[in-house]
Amino acid sequence: MPASMTVQLLMGLPGCLLVALLWKYFWASRRPANFPPGPPTRPFLGNLHQLPQSQAFLKFHEWSQTYGSIVGLKLGPQNVVILNGWKPVRDLLDKRGAIYSSRPDNHVGNDLICPDETHILLAPYGPGWRILRKTVQALLNVRAVDAMFPIQNAEASQTMHQLLHDPEGYYDHIRRYSTAVILSSVFGQRGKDFNSPKVRALYHAQEQFTSILAPGATPPVDAFPWLRYLPKSLAGWKEKAQTIRAEQRELYFSLMEETKARVANGAVTGCFMEEVLKDQEKAGLDDEHVAYLGGILMEAGSDTTASTLLSYLLGIISNPAALETARNELDGVCGTERSPTFDDLDKLPYLRACMIETLRWRPVAPGGIPHLLIQDDHYEGYHLPKGTIVFANAWSIHREQEEYSAGDDFRPERFLNNQFGAQGAEDQANDHRRATYSFGAGRRVCPGQRLAENLLMLNMAKITWGFDISGDRREIDWDVKTGYTDGFVFSPKRFPVNITARSDVHRDIFEREFEAQRVVLEKYGD
Numbered sequence: 001m002p003a004s005m006t007v008q009l010l011m012g013l014p015g016c017l018l019v020a021l022l023w024k025y026f027w028a029s030r031r032p033a034n035f036p037p038g039p040p041t042r043p044f045l046g047n048l049h050q051l052p053q054s055q056a057f058l059k060f061h062e063w064s065q066t067y068g069s070i071v072g073l074k075l076g077p078q079n080v081v082i083l084n085g086w087k088p089v090r091d092l093l094d095k096r097g098a099i100y101s102s103r104p105d106n107h108v109g110n111d112l113i114c115p116d117e118t119h120i121l122l123a124p125y126g127p128g129w130r131i132l133r134k135t136v137q138a139l140l141n142v143r144a145v146d147a148m149f150p151i152q153n154a155e156a157s158q159t160m161h162q163l164l165h166d167p168e169g170y171y172d173h174i175r176r177y178s179t180a181v182i183l184s185s186v187f188g189q190r191g192k193d194f195n196s197p198k199v200r201a202l203y204h205a206q207e208q209f210t211s212i213l214a215p216g217a218t219p220p221v222d223a224f225p226w227l228r229y230l231p232k233s234l235a236g237w238k239e240k241a242q243t244i245r246a247e248q249r250e251l252y253f254s255l256m257e258e259t260k261a262r263v264a265n266g267a268v269t270g271c272f273m274e275e276v277l278k279d280q281e282k283a284g285l286d287d288e289h290v291a292y293l294g295g296i297l298m299e300a301g302s303d304t305t306a307s308t309l310l311s312y313l314l315g316i317i318s319n320p321a322a323l324e325t326a327r328n329e330l331d332g333v334c335g336t337e338r339s340p341t342f343d344d345l346d347k348l349p350y351l352r353a354c355m356i357e358t359l360r361w362r363p364v365a366p367g368g369i370p371h372l373l374i375q376d377d378h379y380e381g382y383h384l385p386k387g388t389i390v391f392a393n394a395w396s397i398h399r400e401q402e403e404y405s406a407g408d409d410f411r412p413e414r415f416l417n418n419q420f421g422a423q424g425a426e427d428q429a430n431d432h433r434r435a436t437y438s439f440g441a442g443r444r445v446c447p448g449q450r451l452a453e454n455l456l457m458l459n460m461a462k463i464t465w466g467f468d469i470s471g472d473r474r475e476i477d478w479d480v481k482t483g484y485t486d487g488f489v490f491s492p493k494r495f496p497v498n499i500t501a502r503s504d505v506h507r508d509i510f511e512r513e514f515e516a517q518r519v520v521l522e523k524y525g526d
């Protein structure tokens with residue numbers, strides 16, 4: 001072959017590859033045949049250019065109004081389906097869980113920061129995830145969770161005490177509560193102040209982790225996997241991921257080692273980690289998986305619970321009549337002898353309605369956590385190809401117009417009249433319907449729901465019983481685009497609220513109860 005031809009061929013090869021690649025992405029960004037309806041796509045981008053960097057659920061909601069309860073999107077070559085109604089969520093995620101329970105590729109989370117399937121929330125559906133899930137479910141079953149009542153109650157008493165003495169600091173007191181309760185329930189350790197090193201370290205590690213996983217924080221390495229092979233000099237995010245991994249490991253390992261040392265000294269609290277360590281070998285978990293399991297329970301449980309409690313305050317400020325009704329119910333059960341405890345929670349149907357309404361009104365993962373379909377499927381005449389990412393979009397599910405009147409308003413009564421909060425009669429068609437989609441659905445549904453509901457109910461009960469809560473509604477930013485954070489967990493930003501004891505009697509009871517609970521707190525290293 002003449003030399004000039006060889007050069008031409010070599011020069012031509014990369015060009016051909018590029019054309020082939022462009023051709024592939026051009027076709028891949030088109031909507032597959034019989035895919036659910038959605039907004040028009042652009043070559044290569046699909047709908048990527050229409051998706052906002054933050055609060056994508058609001059865009060999902062807008063599309064649901066035009067295209068209905070099942071919307072198909074193309075994010076570059078990636079197929080995405082948004083489920084905006086409870087029926088498709090029940091039919092697909094709940095009833096066909098065997099094929100709708102994996103997670104999408106997450107190179108940064110799963111390969112760089114938490115390799116070897118240590119992160120239960122991100123792990124693909126398979127044997128590794130199954131071991132973690134089984135362990136977590138055993139830890140978070142009703143009996144195990146309810147056995148932690150004493151420390152959860154003691155921490156709630158501390159929170160009421162803090163609200164009495166420093167009401168302006170309400171935001172941090174509530175966030176401390178949820179972190180401290182999970183810290184004590186999981187690791188048997190105490191997070192006494194919001195500024196205590198462990199609480200701060202947990203928040204810092206979590207903020208770093210969620211910020212690098214946020215859309216736009218790294219190039220789209222999952223949609224365009226070749227980006228993974230960029231050298232470190234061109235990919236600063238790789239070094240950042242390493243730093244986050246180091247910080248996370250150090251924290252989670254130190255928490256686990258401290259628990260081991262405490263148990264070795266005979267100071268047993270009955271925390272979840274003690275159970276895991278006891279059965280570690282039998283469960284087939286090495287130290288890395290045990291440490292991460294504990295750490296991820298902290299991550300998954302604390303901000304979510306705090307955010308819901310803060311949204312409850314906003315809910316009752318928006319609807320003072322609901323506060324009044326909840327308080328009358330509590331007064332009927334507790335009088336002015338004592339503040340509510342876990343034993344009272346089953347006697348408070350209105351307060352329970354307030355809790356479910358808060359979860360409906362302001363779900364903490366409003367767009368849902370992505371599930372991955374692992375096999376071709378058909379539903380309602382649509383073809384859903386293997387590899388499609390599926391979102392159960394709680395924001396829209398909780399606002400279906402034919403189900404919820406005034407869906408943007410906080411109206412707990414709707415859950416008194418109907419267990420699903422819906423209008424109309426409850427019938428067989430509601431079979432397997434969930435009262436709330438805030439905890440997700442299917443085989444990946446939140447395993448912490450029981451624990452979360454206990455913590456929410458107890459704190460909502462104590463706050464509502466003991467405090468006057470009010471705010472100037474004109475001073476509060478009610479627009480979720482600006483009044484809420486747009487991170488991994490959707491949470492209210494600080495808002496002006498007045499929290500004062502209802503009377504001296506209520507104040508004295510909170511003071512007395514906190515003193516009495518000190519013995520419980522001391523057990524956890526107060």
Ligand code: HEM
Binds near residue numbers: 302
């Ligand atoms: C109000 C509080 C909470 C809310 C709203 C919430 C919500 C969620 C949601 C939406 C998911 C994803 C479900 C899906 O993929 O369909 C999830 C997963 C998870 N949650 Fe929660 N959660 C809360 C509290 C907790 C607590 C207290 C814990 C434990 C301490 C916990 C542990 C987990 C774990 C381990 C997963 C991963 C499950 C898996 O992928 O298999 N959560 N949660």
